[in-house]
Amino acid sequence: MDRLVDVLLEVDVNGDEVAARSALALVAAAPGLVVRLDEHARSAPWYGRHREPAWRRIAERASAMSSGPVVMALASMHGDGRVRERAVAAMIARPYAEVMPFLVVRAADWVAPVRDRARAGIALLLGDDADVYLPAVLPMALRLAARARAGFVVAQARVAVLAATEQSWRGLLASVGRRERRFVLDTVLAGGGLRMPELVTLAESDPDVRVRARAAEAACRDSVWTCRHDVLRRLARSARAEVRVVALTGLVRAGRDADVAGHLDDGAPLVRAVARDAARRLGRDAREHYRAGVDADEPVVGAIAGLAETGSVADAPRLLRLLGHEKPKVRAQAVRGLRLLDAVVVGELMALVRDPSPAVVREVTLALRPVAGALPPALPWELLRDGRVELRRAGYKLLRGRGAGVELRAALILAADRDRRMAERGKSDATRLARDTASTTWRRSPLPELRVTEAERVELLALADRAAVMLGDETSRQLAGWIADSHPVE
Structure with a gap:
């Protein structure tokens, strides 16, 4: 200054x-x-x-x-x-x-x-x-x-x-x-200074989500009052989910449940919820609609998501059948559906952990994290050293929550990653672990205990030395002291 x-x-x-x-x-x-x-x-x-x-x-x-x-x-x-x-x-x-x-x-x-x-x-x-x-x-x-x-x-x-x-x-x-x-x-x-064409243009094309939503709300409110159902239908076809849901709400208020129920397979969860409510009033079974969409020769991604929201574990076989589908979006949504239905099958999902699609890898990682203990112990470490960045990220997430020794080793490996964002993540977590070992006058919780074998201690020291440039002198000194003071286990 x-x-x-x-x-x-x-x-x-x-x-x-x-x-x-x-x-x-x-x-x-x-x-x-x-x-x-x-x-x-x-x-x-x-x-x-x-x-x-x-x-x-x-x-x-x-x-x-x-x-x-x-x-x-x-x-x-x-x-x-x-x-x-x-x-x-x-x-x-x-x-x-x-x-x-x-x-x-x-x-x-x-x-x-x-x-x-x-x-x-x-x-x-x-x-x-x-x-x-x-x-x-x-x-x-x-x-x-x-x-x-x-x-x-x-x-x-x-x-x-x-x-x-x-x-x-x-x-x-x-x-x-x-x-x-x-x-x-x-x-x-x-002040009432915007006319309908301008509101529709803002709702459809503005780059800011808040502006789009406010313009859509104003346009749909005016359309309901003036019975401009054509405007509501146009906005219901918008590429933006926040615009579609406001337009469908307007159609519901206008008594056009049949138009709203046609959006059961929409890609946005809130839009699907509004459509299901309209279908219920019309006496339609949304779950059966989703089951038919999933069983079709060309499964609908929105139907897979809808089945995960309305189905049960009994619908898991329908989703398991889609894990080998040729489209990555279908595979990713099927994995997500199994996770939401609490029907994860470790053996089936392990085959997708190295899927060519990063989106599928992300969904598989989220599904396997709660059951990571059932995975082969070497798998997360193999992923952490893989050439694909999304697989390294998956391996790192699967190693979280397994104890201070495992988390420290994974963070030190990641701190030397060639991807800048991954290296920053490893540095941040290693620094956090190092700070947790500092004894302060106001600390009441016990210091974290690092229990590793002698071979693991030697590896940790080597990893900390390799990542010293990234971590800085203070963090490296804290980690070296913590590792040196650890209690070896047999």
Whole structure:
């Protein structure tokens, strides 16, 4: 933070307003950085080798008539309220979009004169030219929304959105971040500013799940009231599950159970649940429907999932038959169904533990973890050293919960993995095990005991030495001491 202040001051010294505003734009683009800089400006302001001269220069240069936007923004964070108030007045007199986040912070200031002047300036600027200032105000206002005294700017932003033209808030929806887009959408929906075609477009194509769900909810509610069943059917065919379930709920309220029951084989669990409820009202047996879908020549993946949700152990043979199916999706769903029905057959699933499909391997691993003790002892270790990353991940998961010695050995092997994410996982678990061995004054639980044979102890020391670069000196030292102090077993 000190270095950032120095760099910003160097930019301001050159007197280039374009460069100064560009530098401020980089800082203002990250609301969290502005907040951190503001907190840093007041944390022990006279402590450190160069903090006092920097903030003294800021206060002196802020009083000059020719001070630039960078100095004004930094001065608005000064520990002296009079300096902050002068900086706020200067930023309002020469408003730039780049300084608006700093002005928003001061609108929640603990000193009333500073706070009141900042609030008045923001209200006037948003009222005069919301198209320019609102995109700069909104991210910081929402970032500070949970703070005391921060509600004023959020309310002003909401008023500005409600008063904006359709073209203005459309531009906001297309340009601002996810949190801001959600705020704009909720505000516009509250004001009734979106028409049905726009709601449908947002529900079908927006990249944010919350925006899609809110738009779909508004569209479906209006469609139910106006009997626009065609819109409900269109949204029920959406590729997004959160949109489909809202549309089907609308069809249920419109009394169109027959349309809803046609989604029994949907890929989303909540959609299937709504469809089953509609089928029940129509007198249809959803379980028999799923059994027929599973027994078909070309099994339906949604029917396999539905049978797992409604069936029993008696349906396990139907799913076991699908473990050799040519499609990976069918095999993976069959394994998942057996797990949900509590009908796992270890011998059948072991044949799929090296399946070519990573999705099948994941499902098999989840199914075998509760019965990992029934597996051949060498299998998880073989998987942990396999060339395929998904098999190494499976082997590691199957070794979890088998005692400190097994978990430590597996974590040390994984810490040297060539896959970065796997190595980070091994490092994290090895570090956790090392920290658990530390004796502290507040610890009440017993220290974990490492019981290994002499050969296993030698292997653990070799693995810890190989992973030392990844683990760091402190963790390696803790592990070496823990392994050295372990009690050998016969």
